[in-house]
Amino acid sequence: MATEVLMPALSPTMEEGTLAKWLIKEGDTVSAGDIMAEIETDKATMEFEAVDEGIVGKILIPEGTEGVRVNTPIAVLVEDGETVSDAAPAAPAQALAPADKAQSSEDQPAAGMSHPEPVKAITRAEAPWPAGTKTKQTTVREALRDAMAEEMRRDEDVFLMGEEVGEYQGAYKISQGLLDEFGARRVMDTPITEHGFTGIAVGAAFGGLRPIVEFMTFNFAMQAIDQIINSAAKTLYMSGGQMGAPMVFRGPNGAAARVGAQHSQDYAAWYAHIPGLKVVMPYSASDAKGLLKTAIRDPNPVIFLENEILYGKTFEVPEIEDYTVPFGKARVWREGSDVTIVSFGIGMTYALDAAEKLAKDGIEAEVIDLRTLRPIDYDTVIASVQKTNRCITVEEGFPVGAIGNHLSAVIMERAFDYLDAPVLNLTGKDVPMPYAANLEKHALLTTAEVIEAAKKVCYR
Amino acid sequence: MAARKPSAKAASLPNVSAEELTTYYRDMLLIRRFEEKAGQLYGMGLIGGFCHLYIGQEAVVVGLEAAASEGDKRITSYRDHGHMLACGMDPNGVMAELTGREGGYSKGKGGSMHMFSKEKHFYGGHGIVGAQVPLGAGLAFADKYKGTDRVTFTYFGDGAANQGQVYETFNMAALWALPVIFVIENNQYAMGTAQKRSTSTPDLHTRGEAFGIPGEAVDGMDVLAVKAAGDKAVKHCRSGKGPYILEIKTYRYRGHSMSDPAKYRTREEVQKMREERDAIEHVREMLLQGGHATEDDLKAIDKEIKAIVNASADFARESPEPSLDELWTDIYAEEAV
Structure with missing residues (x-):
């Protein structure tokens, strides 16, 4: 039975190529592994090896042809005693690539694009263990x-x-x-x-x-x-x-x-x-x-x-035997109605310190400790922002691509209509850490910066 | 036609029966034909991305698998199809992973470079050169921690042999006497860079000397030599003496990947290896000349292999693409896997 030799894809991106040179001629016998042709891809000239064995019945694409599409028949191999006319006519290459099976990907909406639901929860500052626990x-x-x-x-x-x-x-x-x-x-x-x-x-x-x-x-x-x-x-x-x-x-x-x-x-x-x-x-x-x-x-x-x-x-x-804390559950350390401060890790020291000082100025901050960053407890943050209508984020990391940036985007998506001020991200400064004590202090966050940001979003 | 049946312990085949030799022939041929088919499917656009073929190196994995026992582990790089077939993974599942289909070992989510089988103790399929070396030592660490006598075959190439993490691993494997066999498949080219252009000292099997790890060079085009070296290494590791290095000198006939024109070596060099040193031809001649198999016997094996490979290609085309839901599964485990 005749076998079509198809134009091969020889790189991940190749769609067509030049059939630079035939190294075989009609009538030659080839076996698997023999080099049949040189093919120019978008990157290089490649040798193209035979996979099947047989006699070259016909060369369909002459050498020097440019722009030969991948999967185009370029030659026909026949068995001993067979001629090309016995073989089935060279049909155009079937569309075999998975991408052509169009019923899949594009027809369906991407996941995660549904409209966000408003969060109904109420944030409460409670110790995360039962009352009365030693x-x-x-x-x-x-x-x-x-x-x-x-x-x-x-x-x-x-x-x-x-x-x-x-x-x-x-x-x-x-x-x-x-x-x-x-x-x-x-x-x-x-x-x-x-x-x-x-x-x-x-x-x-x-x-x-x-x-x-x-x-x-x-x-x-x-x-x-x-x-x-x-x-x-x-x-x-x-x-x-x-x-x-x-x-x-x-x-x-x-x-x-x-x-x-x-x-x-x-x-x-x-x-x-x-x-x-x-x-x-x-x-x-x-x-x-x-x-x-x-x-x-x-x-x-x-x-x-x-x-x-x-x-x-x-x-x-x-003092609870086997005390565990679940992932994806933020802890509200302090309730407040004026501004939400979201932080985690050592950022919490600035957040809590600032919240105490803000209270003296009559601003009640709600302070949320995310505790886990993957998964993140978005619902607690959104519920708080729906209450306070203002949010600042506090972390020591660099500013570009910070956790706070991501939270801002989520708040904008899910609580845009609740916001009375832009969300502000407080981060470490965009510099490598200096050694000098005074410089280091300023490269990190300060409580004063958190207070200033909180007042800014409260328009105070 | 020679009617003589191959004897169970042929005198001309030291330490190997005709049955074993026939098995090696069959296993090596399966890898070669499978890889040729994979190359063909790549050319047809059915396989995408990177596809690194194992053609030429078949004797390495077939010889070492013959030295392995049930429960021994193996891990390798991205040139992994041969290792999977040699350890008994299903050709259908491997080919369907190459075409990115639901029936593939990783449900189409891993591809040519990332396949795994807990059942066959095959731990991948790793795409970062050298990264599988500490991982392999870690598998051996787990066996030692649990007190089993299993060993781990950790395969890497001559290119990976220059990665720093390999030497960090040598140090700890020797320090902690981990049951790991470091198999350096030296096919002489790290992608397009010949060993002499990348490597200050050519003998990779001596690279463990500074850590007290014994090593030896092995002719990787001779499956019996590989098996014998494998037996020795396994015995060393299983007896608790720590790691062992096998530098197996082999040769890949194809480019680094499907898109490599291989201009860094001459056509004559490749042709010479194929004609003079081919591991499959070597076994074929042993079988025929020793009178252990007839041409017809070998043709029957060829036919059987062709049928397996064609069936795997059919399966790989017919298996559906993964459901879109699969995009979002297997990111996190709910419970231990």
């Missing part, structure tokens, strides 16, 4: 350690790895005591090699373990960001749901104090950009504990952004 004064540092210890007791597959997490007891003493309790098999000191050990941890998660990777700071995680994003975040999708990376990447994020540009960066917006990751950035000790426990149990890769300055800060932590 609490204990705990630092963020202790809370994080307790969360890891509880989860390691609960699940043998959970282990901690990172630089100085074991014998040194943690560069910031977060893992204090864990080596003694769990041993070196489950509290693994690594060499200083973020890219490598992060990849090993992701592989261990593929293999069924539940790694907690501690980065001494998230600045060093940039060495490993390919493994975090390309390997950990995308594998579930790329595998059609067959395997993923249930694990936690945690460590201090953002500016500490006087450590310069390379050690002072907030990655909240970077990681929140990535589908497949969950992103947590706690402010209080109770949230640090409850969210870290949730993160360790989550079957997805979770970025857990801590802050060095907050490590030593003390908060009430409920």
